[in-house]
Amino acid sequence: MKILYFYQYYSTPKGSWGTRVHEFAREWVKQGHQVQVVSSIYSKSDLKAEKFIEHQNFEGVDVTVINVRIDNKQPFLKRIFTFIAYAVCSIWYALTAKADLVIASSGPITVGIPGLVARYLRRKKLVFEARDLWPEGAIELGLIKNPLLKKIAYALESRCYKASSLVVALSEGMRKDIQRRFSKVKVIDVTNAANIPLFSTPAPFDGKGQIEPKKYLIYTGNIGEVNNSLWILEAAKILKSAGNTEYKILMVGEGQQREFIEQQILKLNLDNLMIWGLMPKHKLVGLIQNAVVSLVPLKGTPVLDTSSPNKFFESLSAGVPVVQTTQGWMKDYLKKHRVGFTLNPDDPNSLVDFILSLKEREKDLTEMGDRAKTLAAKEFSTEFLAQKMLNGLLEAAR
Numbered sequence: 001m002k003i004l005y006f007y008q009y010y011s012t013p014k015g016s017w018g019t020r021v022h023e024f025a026r027e028w029v030k031q032g033h034q035v036q037v038v039s040s041i042y043s044k045s046d047l048k049a050e051k052f053i054e055h056q057n058f059e060g061v062d063v064t065v066i067n068v069r070i071d072n073k074q075p076f077l078k079r080i081f082t083f084i085a086y087a088v089c090s091i092w093y094a095l096t097a098k099a100d101l102v103i104a105s106s107g108p109i110t111v112g113i114p115g116l117v118a119r120y121l122r123r124k125k126l127v128f129e130a131r132d133l134w135p136e137g138a139i140e141l142g143l144i145k146n147p148l149l150k151k152i153a154y155a156l157e158s159r160c161y162k163a164s165s166l167v168v169a170l171s172e173g174m175r176k177d178i179q180r181r182f183s184k185v186k187v188i189d190v191t192n193a194a195n196i197p198l199f200s201t202p203a204p205f206d207g208k209g210q211i212e213p214k215k216y217l218i219y220t221g222n223i224g225e226v227n228n229s230l231w232i233l234e235a236a237k238i239l240k241s242a243g244n245t246e247y248k249i250l251m252v253g254e255g256q257q258r259e260f261i262e263q264q265i266l267k268l269n270l271d272n273l274m275i276w277g278l279m280p281k282h283k284l285v286g287l288i289q290n291a292v293v294s295l296v297p298l299k300g301t302p303v304l305d306t307s308s309p310n311k312f313f314e315s316l317s318a319g320v321p322v323v324q325t326t327q328g329w330m331k332d333y334l335k336k337h338r339v340g341f342t343l344n345p346d347d348p349n350s351l352v353d354f355i356l357s358l359k360e361r362e363k364d365l366t367e368m369g370d371r372a373k374t375l376a377a378k379e380f381s382t383e384f385l386a387q388k389m390l391n392g393l394l395e396a397a398r
Helices: 019-031 078-097 108-120 136-140 147-163 174-179 195-202 230-239 258-268 280-291 302-306 308-317 329-337 348-356 358-377 382-397
Strands: 003-005 035-043 053-058 061-071 100-107 126-128 164-167 187-189 216-220 248-252 271-277 293-296 322-324 340-342
Touching: 003 019, 003 078, 019 035, 019 061, 019 248, 019 382, 035 078, 061 078, 078 108, 100 382, 108 126, 108 147, 126 308, 126 322, 126 382, 136 147, 136 164, 136 302, 164 382, 174 187, 174 302, 195 230, 195 280, 195 293, 195 308, 195 358, 216 280, 216 308, 230 248, 230 271, 230 348, 258 271, 293 308, 308 322, 308 358, 322 329, 329 340, 329 358
Parallel strands: 003 035, 003 100, 035 061, 100 126, 126 164, 164 187, 216 248, 216 293, 248 271, 293 322, 322 340
Antiparallel strands: 053 061
16 A cells, blocks of 8 residues: 655654654555655754755655754744645645555644645545644644634634544544544544653663752653643742752753743752753653653643643653643543653642652652553554554555
């Protein structure tokens, strides 16, 4: 089968972003399928291009790179422009690329445009992959306020779902939400995978002389409003003022709030909070494995309860308990399997109290980590989830 995959954020493990599409496509190629991914340049991925259009190959996966750069630090309107520019350029491949089946992976919802072109002008089978509930999330977070833009975005979302032979949601919460609103659409959930060999194999630890194993909490990913990064900052400030800095917090990543947080660290001399820049996955593993817990905070808003962040799966596969703040499927999962904790996203004192209790939780945390690693190997392996999605694709193609 020839699969044409529209996804703006392609990355391999050499980048600092999720590798779901790379890992899945690589597994499908091993089984004899052909995969062409049409992507753009994301600041956290390892893709680079000198020409406007370049064709590259990663472990058998044919990647068409459209040299449109996307960065979370860009102003919102500029990001909208990059989304539209990518969608418009991708239409050429929707019209010309050989394919038995087309996948459009959102967000943003504009990725659905080339998918719809392939569906209606070439009568190709369309599979829509919902990575988050776009545009609902952007509207709920106040990023899209214009009534006309809201109407257009919802109409595009509705058409993407209704035109698809299959919708693949990245979490159980997303699947239920989509099924509730579009009862006639076939929806399955295939969570993000974790590179089990990478994250489960002991890796070198480099604390740069600033942190010691099991004496720090780690956060990896985007440093911004959606990720509730100021919640971490406020907790660090409270702990510092109380004179308790036994456990440090390490943030690894980039984002719109990084500069502000770094200014606060210098201004208030917060020696219990550090920010390190982006790191390739393979260099990040040792830091995750040696953390006492992994932080996965998000703003307290209903649409984010359905989120499926990569760091959640990677942390569990590294044998590290997760501390998160949503009220959806992640909360239920951690409670059911006893591999983490849920705190209040609106109250940094909940994180403060948790950090103050770490010393007496050492035995429980070790047991949680062991359970997490075993569980992740069973439920979040790339091979298992790639096959689950492929089975859905094959059925849709028929």
